[in-house]
Amino acid sequence: MSGEGAMTRRIVTGLAATILLAMGLATTAQATGGSSVDERHWGFQGIFGTYDRGALRRGLQVYQGVCASCHGLKYIAFRNLQDVGFTEDEVKAIAVDYSLQDGPDDAGDMFERPGKPSDRFPSPFANENAARASNGGALPPDLSLIVKAREGGADYVYGVLTGYHDEPPEGVVVPEGMTYNDTFPGHMIGMPAPLFDGSVDYEDGTEATVEQMAADVTTFLAWSASPEMEQRKRMGIKVILFLIVLSGLLYAVKRKVWADVH
Amino acid sequence: MAAPAMNNRMIKWFDDRLPIFTFMHHQMHEYPTPRNLNYWWNFGSLAGVMLVVMIVTGIVLAMNYTPSADLAFGSVERIMRDVNYGWLLRYIHANGASMFFIVVYIHIFRGLFYGSYKSPREVLWWLGLVILLLMMATAFMGYVLPWGQMSFWGATVITNLFGAFPVVGDAIVTWLWGGFSVDNPTLNRFYSLHYLLPFMIVGVVVLHLWALHTHGSNNPKGIDTKGPQDSIPFHPYYTVKDLFGTAVFFIVYAAFIFFFPDYLGHADNYIPANPLVTPPHIVPEWYFLPFYAILRAFDFDIWFMPAKLLGVLAMFASILILFLLPWLDTSRVRSGTFRPVFKWFFVILIIDCVVLGYVGAKAPNDPLIASEETVAQENEAYNACVAKADAAGKVGEDECDRPFVVQYVHLGQLATLYYFFHFLLLLPILGRTERTLPLPTSILEPVTKHGAGAGK
Ligand code: HEM
Numbered sequence: 222m223s224g225e226g227a228m229t230r231r232i233v234t235g236l237a238a239t240i241l242l243a244m245g246l247a248t249t250a251q252a253t254g255g256s257s258v259d260e261r262h263w264g265f266q267g268i269f270g271t272y273d274r275g276a277l278r279r280g281l282q283v284y285q286g287v288c289a290s291c292h293g294l295k296y297i298a299f300r301n302l303q304d305v306g307f308t309e310d311e312v313k314a315i316a317v318d319y320s321l322q323d324g325p326d327d328a329g330d331m332f333e334r335p336g337k338p339s340d341r342f343p344s345p346f347a348n349e350n351a352a353r354a355s356n357g358g359a360l361p362p363d364l365s366l367i368v369k370a371r372e373g374g375a376d377y378v379y380g381v382l383t384g385y386h387d388e389p390p391e392g393v394v395v396p397e398g399m400t401y402n403d404t405f406p407g408h409m410i411g412m413p414a415p416l417f418d419g420s421v422d423y424e425d426g427t428e429a430t431v432e433q434m435a436a437d438v439t440t441f442l443a444w445s446a447s448p449e450m451e452q453r454k455r456m457g458i459k460v461i462l463f464l465i466v467l468s469g470l471l472y473a474v475k476r477k478v479w480a481d482v483h
Numbered sequence: 484m485a486a487p488a489m490n491n492r493m494i495k496w497f498d499d500r501l502p503i504f505t506f507m508h509h510q511m512h513e514y515p516t517p518r519n520l521n522y523w524w525n526f527g528s529l530a531g532v533m534l535v536v537m538i539v540t541g542i543v544l545a546m547n548y549t550p551s552a553d554l555a556f557g558s559v560e561r562i563m564r565d566v567n568y569g570w571l572l573r574y575i576h577a578n579g580a581s582m583f584f585i586v587v588y589i590h591i592f593r594g595l596f597y598g599s600y601k602s603p604r605e606v607l608w609w610l611g612l613v614i615l616l617l618m619m620a621t622a623f624m625g626y627v628l629p630w631g632q633m634s635f636w637g638a639t640v641i642t643n644l645f646g647a648f649p650v651v652g653d654a655i656v657t658w659l660w661g662g663f664s665v666d667n668p669t670l671n672r673f674y675s676l677h678y679l680l681p682f683m684i685v686g687v688v689v690l691h692l693w694a695l696h697t698h699g700s701n702n703p704k705g706i707d708t709k710g711p712q713d714s715i716p717f718h719p720y721y722t723v724k725d726l727f728g729t730a731v732f733f734i735v736y737a738a739f740i741f742f743f744p745d746y747l748g749h750a751d752n753y754i755p756a757n758p759l760v761t762p763p764h765i766v767p768e769w770y771f772l773p774f775y776a777i778l779r780a781f782d783f784d785i786w787f788m789p790a791k792l793l794g795v796l797a798m799f800a801s802i803l804i805l806f807l808l809p810w811l812d813t814s815r816v817r818s819g820t821f822r823p824v825f826k827w828f829f830v831i832l833i834i835d836c837v838v839l840g841y842v843g844a845k846a847p848n849d850p851l852i853a854s855e856e857t858v859a860q861e862n863e864a865y866n867a868c869v870a871k872a873d874a875a876g877k878v879g880e881d882e883c884d885r886p887f888v889v890q891y892v893h894l895g896q897l898a899t900l901y902y903f904f905h906f907l908l909l910l911p912i913l914g915r916t917e918r919t920l921p922l923p924t925s926i927l928e929p930v931t932k933h934g935a936g937a938g939k
C-alpha cells in the first residue's frame with residue numbers, strides 16, 4: 222500500500238460514498254407524493270435547536286382553547302409539561318380542570334373525578350363514530366404525533382392552519398361541509414378554519430394573530446410528537462464529540478501498530 | 484500453529500479438556516491475514532458489529548413491546564416516551580437496520596469488485612447471500628411490528644406477492660397471514676419470526692467465518708498469499724484497523740440516531756395501521772427499493788405468465804443469480820484492479836442499482852421527463868380526437884395516436900434489463916475476451932505505476 226495519504230483518501234471516499242448512498246436513497250424515498258409546503262424557520266430545528274418555552278405555553282393555550290374540542294392528545298400526560306418548564310403546581314392546576322371518568326369503584330360503578338398529573342389529555346369524543354358524527358363525516362386525528370406523521374412535519378401543520386381563505390379561489394366548487402385549504406392534499410378539508418385573530422387571550426399578552434397562534438400551536442405539537450428531542454440532541458453532541466476523539470486516538474494507535482508493516 | 488503459551492493454570496487446565504482458548508487464539512489472534520487489505524475490508528467486521536447491536540437493542544425492545552394489533556402502536560409510543568432511554572433504544576434499532584444494510588451492500592460490492600466469490604470462496608459467497616436473504620426477511624418483519632400505516636400496507640403488498648404463484652398462491656398467502664387479511668395473527672407470527680431469524684443469521688455468520696478461515700481473506704490484488712511474508716497476524720493489525728473503522732462509522736450512525744432519527748423512515752408509519760385507508764404511495768424501506776423497482780418493471784404478460792408472476796420471479800431471480808456468479812464470471816483474474824474493461828462495467832452496475840432504487844421510490848406511471856401539464860394537454864388532445872372520430876362514426880381508438888409518455892416504469896424496465904444483462908451475458912463474455920493487466924507475482928511486490936492495489 223502506498224502510505225497513509227492514500228489511506229486517508231480511501232477513508233474519505235468510503236465515508237463520502239456511505240453518506241451519499243444514505244442521503245441519496247433517503248431523499249428518493251421521501252420524494253414521493255404530497256403537495257408542496259413552504260418552509261419556515263423553527264427554533265427547534267438544527268442540531269442545537271430547542272423548543273421556545275414561551276411558544277410552548279402559548280401553544281398549550283391554543284390547543285386547550287381551540288383544538289381540544291375536536292382533537293385528542295392521548296400520548297401526552299399532564300405531568301409531561303413539567304419537562305418543559307411548567308411547575309408542579311401549574312401542572313396540578315391544569316389537570317384538576319378536567320373531569321375524567323374512572324372506576325369501577327367498590328360498588329362497581331363508574332365515577333367522575335378531577336384529573337391528576339399522571340392522567341393523559343382526555344380525547345373529546347367517546348369513539349371514532351362519535352367524532353365523525355360531530356364533524357360531518359371527517360375524523361379529527363389525535364394530534365400527539367401529527368408533526369411526525371405528515372410529510373413536511375411542522376411546516377405542513379403550520380401550512381394547514383394558515384391555509385384558509387375567506388372565499389375559495391375562483392371556479393373551485395367546495396362541497397357541503399368542506400373548506401378550501403392551500404396545503405391539505407386535494408385542497409378540500411373537513412376541518413373548518415379553526416383560528417381567527419383573537420381566538421385566544423394570551424396570558425403573556427402576545428397579540429393573538431392567526432400566524433402567531435398557528436406557529437405556537439405547531440411548536441407545541443412538535444414537542445408533543447418528539448418530547449425527547451432536546452435531550453436527544455444534547456446527548457448526540459456529546460456522543461459525536463466523543464466518537465471523533467476516539468477515532469483520532471484509534472487512528473494514532475493504528476498508525477503506530479502498522480508502522481513496521483508499511 | 485502451536486498452542487499459545489498459557490500462564491494461567493486454570494485456563495491451561497480447561498484448555499486441555501476443551502481447547503477453546505487455543506481455538507480463539509488461532510482464529511482471532513494469529514489468524515494470518517493478507518497484509519494489503521484496504522478499508523473496504525472493514526465492512527465485514529462492521530456487519531458483525533451491527534448484528535450484535537441489533538440483537539442487543541432488539542432484546543431490550545422486546546421487553547417493552549406488545550405484539551397485538553390493538554396495542555402494538557401504543558406500546559412503541561410508550562417505549563419512545565415512558566421507558567427510560569426507550570427513544571434511544573428504538574432509534575438505534577430502527578436506524579440500525581438501515582446502517583446494517585448500507586454496510587452489507589458495501590461489503591457485497593467489495594466482493595463483486597475484487598472477485599471474492601471466485602474459487603475457492605464460492606461457498607463463502609453463498610453463505611453471504613443466505614445472510615442477505617435472512618436479513619431481508621428479518622427487516623421486513625421488523626418493519627411490520629410498530630403497526631403503523633406503512634407496516635400494515637407494506638405487509639399487505641409484499642405478502643400478496645405470493646398470490647402470484649399459480650394454483651398454490653392463494654393458499655400460501657392465507658397461510659402467511661394466518662387468516663384472510665393481514666391482522667393480529669400476522670403480527671404475532673412476524674414477531675415470533677423477527678425474534679428467531681437474527682439468531683439464525685448468527686448461525687450462518689459462524690459458517691461464513693468458518694468458510695472464510697478455511698482459505699483466508701481475498702485481497703485487493705486478488706492473488707493468493709504465497710508465504711508468511713505476505714501475511715500479518717490478525718491481531719493487533721486488523722483488530723486496531725477494524726476498531727478505528729468502527730469508530731468512524733459510528734459517527735455517521737450516531738448522526739442519524741441523534742439528529743435525523745426519522746429521516747430514513749416514512750411519516751405514514753406514525754399513523755396507526757388502518758385497514759380501511761390505503762396510503763397514496765406504498766413504498767418499502769429504502770434498502771428494498773431496487774428490488775421493488777424490478778418487481779414493478781413487469782407491467783406486461785408474457786405468453787401464459789401474468790405480469791405479477793413475472794415481477795415476483797424477476798425479483799427473486801435478481802438475488803438468486805448471484806449464487807451462480809462464481810461460474811457466470813468466467814475471468815480467471817479475481818481483482819477488478821487488473822481488469823480494465825470490467826472496471827467500467829462495475830461502475831455502470833452501481834449506477835444501475837442506484838437508478839433502480841430511485842425508480843423504486845416513484846409511482847411507476849408518473850411521467851419521467853414531461854411535466855404533468857404537458858401530459859394532461861396531450862391526453863386532452865387525444866380524448867378530443869377520439870370523441871371527434873367517434874362522432875363521425877369511426878373507431879376513435881384506431882384513428883388517433885395515443886400519446887406516448889415516458890414513465891418511471893420505462894426507466895425501471897431498462898435498468899432491470901441491464902441488471903440481468905450484466906450478470907447473464909456481459910460477465911460470461913467479458914471473462915473470455917478481456918485483456919487483463921499483468922498480475923503481480925506476490926502481494927509484497929511493490930505497487931506498479933498502473934496503480935495496482937490502490938483501493939478503487
Ligand atoms: C438482523 C437483525 C435485525 C434487523 C435487521 C431488525 C430490523 C427491525 C426493523 C426494521 C424494525 C422496525 C423499526 C421501526 O421502524 O420502528 C424492528 C423493530 C423491532 N425489532 Fe428488530 N431487527 C433485528 C433484530 C431484532 C432482534 C434480535 C430482536 C429481539 C429479540 C428485535 C426486536 C424488535 C422489536 C421488539 C421491534 C419493535 C419495536 C420497534 O418498532 O421499534 N429485532 N426491527
